[in-house]
Structure formats: C-alpha cells, structure tokens
Amino acid sequence: MNAGLIFLTLGYVLSQFFRAFLAVMTDVLGRDLGVGPDELATASGLWFLSFAVMQIPVGWALDVHGPRRTASVLLLLGGAGGAVVFALAQSALHINIAMLLIGVGCSPVLMASFFLFARQYSAAMFATLAAVMIGVGSLGNLAGAGPLALAVESFGWRESLWGLAVVTGVIAAGILAFVKDPEKLDASEGGTVLSILAMPALWLIFPLMLVGYAPAGALRGLWIGPYMTDIQGGGAALATTIMACAMIAGTFIYGPLDRVFGTRKWVVFGGNALALVCLFALALGLATGYWSAVILFAGVGLFGLSFPVIMAHGRAFLPAHLTGRGITLMNLFGIGGVGLSQMISGRLFAAQGGGAAGHDVVLMFFAVILAVGLVIYGFCQDRTD
Numbered sequence: 001m002n003a004g005l006i007f008l009t010l011g012y013v014l015s016q017f018f019r020a021f022l023a024v025m026t027d028v029l030g031r032d033l034g035v036g037p038d039e040l041a042t043a044s045g046l047w048f049l050s051f052a053v054m055q056i057p058v059g060w061a062l063d064v065h066g067p068r069r070t071a072s073v074l075l076l077l078g079g080a081g082g083a084v085v086f087a088l089a090q091s092a093l094h095i096n097i098a099m100l101l102i103g104v105g106c107s108p109v110l111m112a113s114f115f116l117f118a119r120q121y122s123a124a125m126f127a128t129l130a131a132v133m134i135g136v137g138s139l140g141n142l143a144g145a146g147p148l149a150l151a152v153e154s155f156g157w158r159e160s161l162w163g164l165a166v167v168t169g170v171i172a173a174g175i176l177a178f179v180k181d182p183e184k185l186d187a188s189e190g191g192t193v194l195s196i197l198a199m200p201a202l203w204l205i206f207p208l209m210l211v212g213y214a215p216a217g218a219l220r221g222l223w224i225g226p227y228m229t230d231i232q233g234g235g236a237a238l239a240t241t242i243m244a245c246a247m248i249a250g251t252f253i254y255g256p257l258d259r260v261f262g263t264r265k266w267v268v269f270g271g272n273a274l275a276l277v278c279l280f281a282l283a284l285g286l287a288t289g290y291w292s293a294v295i296l297f298a299g300v301g302l303f304g305l306s307f308p309v310i311m312a313h314g315r316a317f318l319p320a321h322l323t324g325r326g327i328t329l330m331n332l333f334g335i336g337g338v339g340l341s342q343m344i345s346g347r348l349f350a351a352q353g354g355g356a357a358g359h360d361v362v363l364m365f366f367a368v369i370l371a372v373g374l375v376i377y378g379f380c381q382d383r384t385d
C-alpha cells in the first residue's frame with residue numbers, strides 16, 4: 001500500500017459512507033425538512049444512477065488520462081461540492097441535487113483502484129486485491145451507521161455535512177498529490193465500449209452484475225432503517241451497524257475463494273443463493289423478532305457482497321487496452337442496478353401505503369430480481385486467471 005492507494009482507499013471509504021448514510025438520517029430529515037422514506041429512496045437512487053452513468057466517461061478517462069486526475073478532480077467537484085449542497089438543503093429537491101453531485105464525485109474512486117490493480121499486479125490476485133479494497137473501504141459503511149448517528153446528535157446534521165465536505169476536499173488533494181499513473185498502453189488496436197458489449201460471454205454475467213449488489217446495497221443504504229423502526233419498533237442504528245459489519249466480512253471472505261475452489265462462477269452462484277434465502281425469509285415475514293430480522297439482514301449483507309469476484313470474472317474476458325472501459329462498464333451495471341432498484345422500491349413502498357405491506361413488497365421485489373439474475377448467470381462460462 002503506497003500513499004496513492006491509501007488516499008484512494010480513503011476516497012472509497014467516503015463513497016461507501018455516502019451511499020449508506022441516508023438510512024440513519026431518515027428521522028432527522030423527516031422532522032426538519034418533511035422528507036419521507038420514499039423521497040429519500042429516490043435521492044439514494046439518484047446517487048447510484050449518477051454514479052452509474054458516469055462509469056462510461058470515467059472508463060474513457062482512466063484509459064486516456066489515467067486515475068490520478070480522473071479521481072481527484074471528480075471527487076473534489078462532485079463529492080465536496082455535493083456535501084456543501086446537502087448541508088444547505090431546504091427541501092427534497094436540494095437533497096436530490098446533492099446526491100446527484102456526490103454520486104458523480106464518488107464514481108471514479110473504486111475503478112481507479114481497480115485500474116491500478118489490473119495494470120500493475122498479477123491477474124490471479126485481482127479478486128483478492130479488489131476484495132481488500134472494498135472491505136477496507138466498507139469502514140465507511142460503518143461510519144455511516146452508529147458514528148454518524150452520534151455526530152448528528154452531537155453537532156447537528158448540517159454541521160456534520162460541512163465537516164464531510166472538508167474531509168472530501170482533503171482526500172481529493174491527496175489523490176492528486178500521491179497517485180501515480182501507470183504507463184500508457186499502445187491503443188493502436190482500437191476498441192470502444194461497443195467492442196466490450198459485443199463479447200457474448202459477458203452478456204450472461206451482466207444480469208447478475210445488475211441485480212447482485214442491489215439487495216445488500218439498497219437495504220443497507222436505506223430500507224433497513226425504516227424497516228426496523230416500522231416493524232421492529234426501533235434499534236435502526238444497531239441493526240445498520242451489524243449489517244455493515246457483515247458486508248465487510250463478506251467482502252474479505254469472498255476475496256480468495258476463487259483461488260481456493262478454482263472457480264469464480266460457482267463461488268458467486270452459491271453465495272448469492274444463500275443471500276436469496278435470507279431475502280425470501282424476510283419477505284415472507286419469517287423474522288419473528290428484532291434479532292431474527294437483524295440476522296437475516298446481516299445474511300443478505302454477508303452473502304450478497306460477491307461484487308469483487310463477479311468483477312474479476314468479467315475482467316478475465318477483457319483485452320488489456322480496454323481495461324478501464326471494461327471494468328467501469330461492469331460497474332455501471334452493478335451500481336446502476338442499485339439506483340434503479342432504489343427508485344422502483346420507493347414507488348412500490350408508497351403504492352402499498354407504507355407499513356408492513358410496503359416493506360414486504362420491497363423485500364419480495366429484491367428477492368425476485370436476484371432469483372432471475374441467478375438463473376441467467378447459471379448458464380455463463382466460468383473463467384479464472
């Protein structure tokens with residue numbers, strides 16, 4: 001870990017924080033601004049969608065300009081700028097704008113790290129390195145639970161956002177100062193995103209990439225908080241912290257499994273099948289008390305964090321000179337899936353009038369889309385390095 005990777009890791013800590021922090025702020029934003037869970041689901045979805053849309057230009061920028069400028073400029077303008085807008089928010093519209101900007105700012109950080117891993121390290125180590133980056137970065141997921149709740153209670157939510165804006169600016173400056181771009185490859189072979197989309201092997205991986213991270217990302221990012229308040233009578237901060245810890249553990253556990261078992265496909269398939277069991281149990285009301293619900297949410301987080309192994313699976317089909325475009329295209333599916341599902345789930349919740357019926361429909365929605373993605377993924381080609 002050199003200084004550049006340390007600052008990229010800190011940037012990813014922020015990315016994980018920003019995608020999850022609304023779950024803890026649901027009550028205070030509702031009280032101060034009159035913003036409900038369905039509106040915050042839209043705001044959360046906008047973060048993921050802007051993040052996803054940016055993956056195409058980010059991929060081009062990584063291949064052409066390198067990770068140093070790509071990550072630092074976007075994190076400063078979008079991340080720090082969006083946090084300032086959030087601190088000044090007076091309505092749901094302002095929160096939506098802030099989350100759009102923050103999504104843009106966070107969009108290059110993880111892919112800049114993956115780009116460096118793919119270009120500077122052994123291909124067989126990609127999944128493990130990616131898992132370590134995600135696992136360490138997921139400390140932001142933890143910071144967006146109990147510590148954030150304490151900060152909001154002690155200083156206020158606006159003051160907390162001002163502090164985050166300053167921290168984001170400092171990390172962006174560190175990335176600019178310390179990240180070193182790899183040598184440029186000869187791009188005479190050509191190729192674009194369309195070249196990657198023309199690879200048949202990837203089309204059976206993309207669907208699970210689209211829906212595999214959505215349940216864990218969306219539930220931890222928002223729905224676990226309202227669920228615990230509405231169905232279990234409270235304890236949202238503790239539940240979100242436990243689920244965040246489970247997601248961190250899941251990332252580290254998944255990392256070396258492709259080398260342990262000699263397969264990526266079946267590691268991903270088996271883990272997501274267990275996440276699906278937890279989702280169906282929640283959706284069918286089998287969580288009879290607070291702790292059984294916490295365990296099932298933690299199970300979704302633990303088994304649903306196969307993202308680094310799916311990414312390594314897809315990366316194995318990519319030509320070297322299209323690494324940036326390829327990994328960001330895959331990330332577009334992964335993050336875009338969370339954004340779309342958040343916006344759909346918010347509408348499903350509102351259509352049911354909220355309450356227990358609303359939460360059941362949201363959980364069943366995530367279970368069904370994951371099941372469909374798994375069925376398609378079952379026919380894909382396995383590949384290891």
